[in-house]
Amino acid sequence: MRIATMKQAIPLSYIVAAPVLIAGAWLWATGALELDTKKGEAGNTAAIAGETQDLENQVLPPEGIVLPIRWGSLGMQMMETGVVDEAKLNALYQDRGGLPEDMQKLLYSSDNQEVRMTYENSGVLLNLLWGFGLGNKNSILETGPMMDPRFNGAGNFASTGGWTLATGGAMDHYSKYAFIALTPEQQALVERVSKNIYRPCCGNSTYFPDCNHGMAMLGLLELMAANGVREDEMYRVALQVNSYWFPDTYLTIATYFAKQGVSWDAVSPKEALGNQYSSGSGYQRVRALVEPVKQQGGGSCGL
Template identity: 60%
Template sequence: MISFSLSNEMDTTTKKSILPSAIIVLLFVAGLIGASRFLPAPNSGTKIASNNNTAGSQSLEQAVLPEQIVLPIRWGDLGKKMSDAGVIDAEKFEKLYESRGGLGVVERKMLYETNNGEIIMTPENSGIILNMLWAFGLGNKNEILERGPMMDPNYGGAGNFASTGGWTVARGDAMDHYSMHKFITLTADQQTLVEKVSQNIYRPCCGNSTYFPDCNHGMAMLGLLEILASQGMSEEDMYKIALRVNSYWFPDTYLTIAQYMQKKGVAWDDVDPKEMLSAEYSSGSGFRQIASQVTTPSSHGGGGGCGVGGDAPAPKQSSGCGVGGDTPPPVAKPRPQSGCGV
């Protein structure tokens, strides 16, 4: 009896000591099973990082290339004036875009009507606006065209550049309209401002500033600066607008520059537009230095060619700026570089 009693007591004691341990083990196992439902799947960390990188790229692209840019200029009747004067042959111009769906309502209004307000630039119409500004820069009378590097005799005449010989949609020869029309007339102060700003705005298709508008982008930017100055735009705002427009014309270039600045801890919205447009960043050689330090983005196209259609070859030129350029000017002079044409 005693033995039995001792045995029962031992069994009871053992059971009492085992029971809490068993409960703890069961709770631990149950916890693991439940928690496993919420653990990330294998490699999910990699996917999250990839998604974050994608989101970051999209955010950067939206900052550099918004869906549209509002150019705060009154276009008015400039298109009609250029058409009437023959800088733009309207029939040739429309035919150029027939195979691409024709001119849109807004672009036709810019070409033919007189009461145009601000220009809204989109990826779809940026090439057309480039060409209209090119025509304006070419035809509007300005001292930069008459006394600047375009007239340097070492280049064999102003007609040998992509910005002149490449303009094939005028009535007659493009040089018949070169700095020949007083579409707008700048005051002395406005002219000084245009000359100052134009010497600080570069383009990645070559190594020249807007002051030497030897290609379509340079001539178009010169035209834009003249309009901005004539309508009272400040120097600071001119740089801001020029950077937005250049980014649309050279999207891959400025996405790459934006990545470089982001790598340095500077958001695109915080960059200095004047600095970004300088030779250090926006000239052909400057951009190559930047591009060598970052991964270049996927291509977004853009108006890279010097021909009217953006993808048409520029004429043969002695300057080396277009296809077949075979007589480079003296090294001491600023010069158009190969690669500006298609």
């Protein structure tokens, strides 16, 4: 017996709908993939931004740093001696919104128990320490590289010729006043540490304070030594201060160390401040190895 068979016809609606369903599935998958990709990119961007902010907070802590020094009435003494001319100083900062209250206190009060440096006031403290470093009597200024005969005197450097806030000329006050006196041991400490602290605006150490940053750092080292600060602590504070003065530089250096797997708090301050990283040539070497950070500014060698 022959069994009759009948081919079942596929409805036309199925034929039309199938490509549409396939195309829809493809579009959905593509859109979902694109959405996942965008989410991934956004997540990566947020992660990078978070890491950058964390690094910035380490290098430039927003709460600032308390300098381990005794400032006392030094601001008043510098104005009394003419190292700082009050009228010239006020004129300088009048165009910058005036001196902050805490900085005015350093000039007009003898009751200064704490000096806190932040990114915001680091420029004012740079100038105050510059004036102090220039006027305070110290053998580094009198017998060190600043007095090398080939320079025809110390008056032609940025740290001296650029100090226009004095009554008269800067050299009228150069290493003239015993604002603080160091013991032989403290002086030896300042000389030793100053030879190991560089600045990226030039190739010289603090022992050759030919610019404002060098002269200000010399003043800071003298104040720390007079206050009995240990050598390792002097380097730690100096690195933090240099970071506020040269934020882009030290954010870039910190980025370099991070790429080597070394966190900023694990970096040796003495090493970071040395010629290999903090001098002009040392920093250029670092810049060639990582993308330099350009967002904070700072680093000017003038008032």
